[in-house]
Amino acid sequence: xxxxxxxxxxxxxxxxxxxxxxxxxxxxxxxxxxxxxxxxxxxxxxxxxxxxxxxxxxxxxxxxxxxxxxxxxxxxxxxxxxxxxxxxxxxxxxxxxxxxxxxxxxxxxxxxxxxxxxxxxxxxxxxxxxxxxxxxxxxxxxxxxxxxxxxxxxxxxxxxxxxxxxxxxxxxxxxxxxxxxxxxxxxxxx
Amino acid sequence: xxxxxxxxxxxxxxxxxxxxxxxxxxxxxxxxxxxxxxxxxxxxxxxxxxxxxxxxxxxxxxxxxxxxxxxxxxxxxxxxxxxxxxxxxxxxxxxxxxxxxxxxxxxxxxxxxxxxxxxxxxxxxxxxxxxxxxxxxxxxxxxxxxxxxxxxxxxxxxxxxxxxxxxxxxxxxxxxxxxxxxxxxxxxxxxxxxxxxxxxxxxxxxxxxxxxxxxxxxxxxxxxxxxxxxxxxxxxxxxxxxxxxxxxxxxxxxxxxxxxxxxxxxxxxxxxxxxxxxxxxxxxxxxxxxxxxxxxxxxxxxxxxxxxxxxxxxxxxx
Numbered sequence: 256x257x258x259x260x261x262x263x264x265x266x267x268x269x270x271x272x273x274x275x276x277x278x279x280x281x282x283x284x285x286x287x288x289x290x291x292x293x294x295x296x297x298x299x300x301x302x303x304x305x306x307x308x309x310x311x312x313x314x315x316x317x318x319x320x321x322x323x324x325x326x327x328x329x330x331x332x333x334x335x336x337x338x339x340x341x342x343x344x345x346x347x348x349x350x351x352x353x354x355x356x357x358x359x360x361x362x363x364x365x366x367x368x369x370x371x372x373x374x375x376x377x378x379x380x381x382x383x384x385x386x387x388x389x390x391x392x393x394x395x396x397x398x399x400x401x402x403x404x405x406x407x408x409x410x411x412x413x414x415x416x417x418x419x420x421x422x423x424x425x426x427x428x429x430x431x432x433x434x435x436x437x438x439x440x441x442x443x444x445x
Numbered sequence: 446x447x448x449x450x451x452x453x454x455x456x457x458x459x460x461x462x463x464x465x466x467x468x469x470x471x472x473x474x475x476x477x478x479x480x481x482x483x484x485x486x487x488x489x490x491x492x493x494x495x496x497x498x499x500x501x502x503x504x505x506x507x508x509x510x511x512x513x514x515x516x517x518x519x520x521x522x523x524x525x526x527x528x529x530x531x532x533x534x535x536x537x538x539x540x541x542x543x544x545x546x547x548x549x550x551x552x553x554x555x556x557x558x559x560x561x562x563x564x565x566x567x568x569x570x571x572x573x574x575x576x577x578x579x580x581x582x583x584x585x586x587x588x589x590x591x592x593x594x595x596x597x598x599x600x601x602x603x604x605x606x607x608x609x610x611x612x613x614x615x616x617x618x619x620x621x622x623x624x625x626x627x628x629x630x631x632x633x634x635x636x637x638x639x640x641x642x643x644x645x646x647x648x649x650x651x652x653x654x655x656x657x658x659x660x661x662x663x664x665x666x667x668x669x670x671x672x673x674x675x676x677x678x679x680x681x682x683x684x685x686x687x688x689x690x691x692x693x694x695x696x697x698x699x700x701x702x703x704x705x706x707x708x709x710x711x712x713x714x715x716x717x718x719x720x721x722x723x724x725x726x727x728x729x730x731x732x733x734x735x736x737x738x739x740x741x742x743x744x745x746x747x748x749x750x751x752x753x754x755x756x757x758x759x760x761x762x763x
Contacts, residue, residue: 271519277589278511303503304511311518377494396495397571402462421456428487429492 259324266314274314278307281328284397288332291381291393298339306335308329326404329394380430384423391416392423451481459488462482515525521649521739637665643673651685651740656761658754680747691736706752708759711735717752730757 257265260282265273289302291346303432307330317327381389387409394405402420406413446454446467451474457463475482503511583724622647638642640653643665652674660677667673673685693712705713713735732742733755742762744755 272516274519275512278515281763282503282508282511283501284496286507287497287501300510304514307511308514308518311515312522392495402457402460413546417457417462418453418469420460421453424456424488424491426485427491427495432487433489 260319261313263317263319263324266311266434268380274311275325277310282307285328285332288329288337288393291378292336292386292389293339295339302335302339306332309335322407323404325399326407329400329404329408333410342384376431378428380427381423383430384426387411388419388423388426390426391419395420395423446474448474448478448481451475451478452484453482455485455488459485459492487511512734517739524720637667640665640675643667643675647673649685649740650738651742652737652762654683654758654761657758679750681750681755682745682747683758684745685742686741686743691734691741695733706733708733708735708756709762711737713759715752715756733759735759 257276259277262273262277266277284307286299286303289299289306290296293299293302306328310328313331317324322330381392384392390409391405394400394408400408402413402416405420406416409416451471454471455465458468463471474637475485502508516618534624564570637646640662645649646741653675654677655676660679660681663676665673665675677683677687691714693705693714697705697715700714702714702755703716706713706715713733715733718730730749731746731752733752734741736742742759744759746755
């Protein structure tokens with residue numbers, strides 16, 4: 256399997272299949288991340304498409320010697336989610352025009368999840384976290400990113416990433432393993 | 446290490462993020478501390494669910510829409526160019542622009558370009574791109590202190606280029622977005638010196654008005670390397686947004702206050718609100734929008750310029 260960075264180089268040379276492969280590799284984790292961080296489910300589809308279009312448009316500015324492709328891509332993910340977090344992100348009138356693109360809206364964040372109880376519990380637990388914690392734990396869940404890379408994406412110090420992931424784990428332990436408050440012997444969930 | 450220190454580090458320990466000394470200290474502590482070992486057990490039992498669920502997929506319809514959007518984008522950027530050089534030169538010779546690409550293709554038919562020249566060209570382009578990017582990062586953009594302050598309060602991801610923006614533009618944009626002017630710094634907006642400069646920086650070609658009724662250019666701005674704003678005197682702002690297509694019929698159905706007009710053969714939508722300039726009213730007074738060559742173009746009036754005037758400006762665009 257080709258490295259992401261090799262696919263990037265091919266994309267820069269006009270190889271469409273190379274970028275399509277990158278999209279195939281990252282569309283699920285990107286979508287997963289957006290779903291867990293974005294407050295408004297109606298923005299998910301728009302953000303998702305914009306991320307890959309933005310990545311394609313700026314791929315010539317990506318320098319593989321500075322960061323890995325996935326770090327760069329998830330920086331775009333974070334930027335885009337941030338931009339939608341503004342009180343009213345789209346130009347109001349433009350949004351009215353663009354809203355007519357017949358983009359089908361997701362009814363709820365959980366649509367794509369299997370009905371299995373644990374996954375729902377995980378999802379609901381993550382959504383109850385602070386935005387900062389959600390970003391760190393979601394980037395951890397999608398896998399393949401070191402704390403240093405998560406720090407770069409989130410624009411925070413590595414130590415902060417470490418403590419946010421740690422508290423997210425403590426919260427998850429409390430909510431998923433001991434939802435009824437059992438096992439008081441576990442000091443972290445007291 | 447004390448228990449509280451171990452607890453703080455257990456999560457990073459599980460992720461293999463500790464230095465070897467700390468790692469070893471925790472290993473030793475866990476051998477003798479049942480309480481901390483229990484916490485680690487709990488963390489470990491969560492690991493199987495801290496992954497993307499197997500059944501999780503992007504909805505098929507969304508994946509398909511993305512595929513189409515990327516197809517269009519690819520076609521727009523690369524067109525039917527077959528040569529490596531023209532592919533790499535899409536910054537400067539966009540599809541539909543005059544000269545360049547056709548000339549190169551013609552030259553290749555007559556005498557193939559040696560491989561070493563292609564390689565040298567690729568290197569030159571790569572170095573030039575890196576050099577331009579580095580220069581921007583070093584020099585930055587001079588000007589607005591208010592925005593600069595906002596930028597300094599935040600660490601920007603590496604891929605975002607942030608510049609200063611003109612006060613007039615800030616007023617317009619902050620009004621449209623219902624945010625305080627100081628928060629506009631959150632957007633990745635750069636001021637470019639001229640429309641020609643914008644053409645060099647953007648990945649698409651765009652038409653500009655040849656007749657603005659004597660209104661002078663106030664500023665040209667690019668956001669996220671994709672959206673272009675051109676502001677003229679008299680509160681006229683033209684916005685170019687790549688990658689969207691306006692569905693006129695749907696818009697007319699769902700927005701009774703819109704009406705259809707024709708701009709150089711394109712179906713366009715207009716809205717006439719008849720508002721005078723009002724700082725309390727963030728929306729534009731009149732607006733006009735249409736799709737053209739993969740771009741959504743919209744013209745807004747923030748003062749008392751009527752739709753007829755906006756149509757004249759749109760019709761003069763080349």
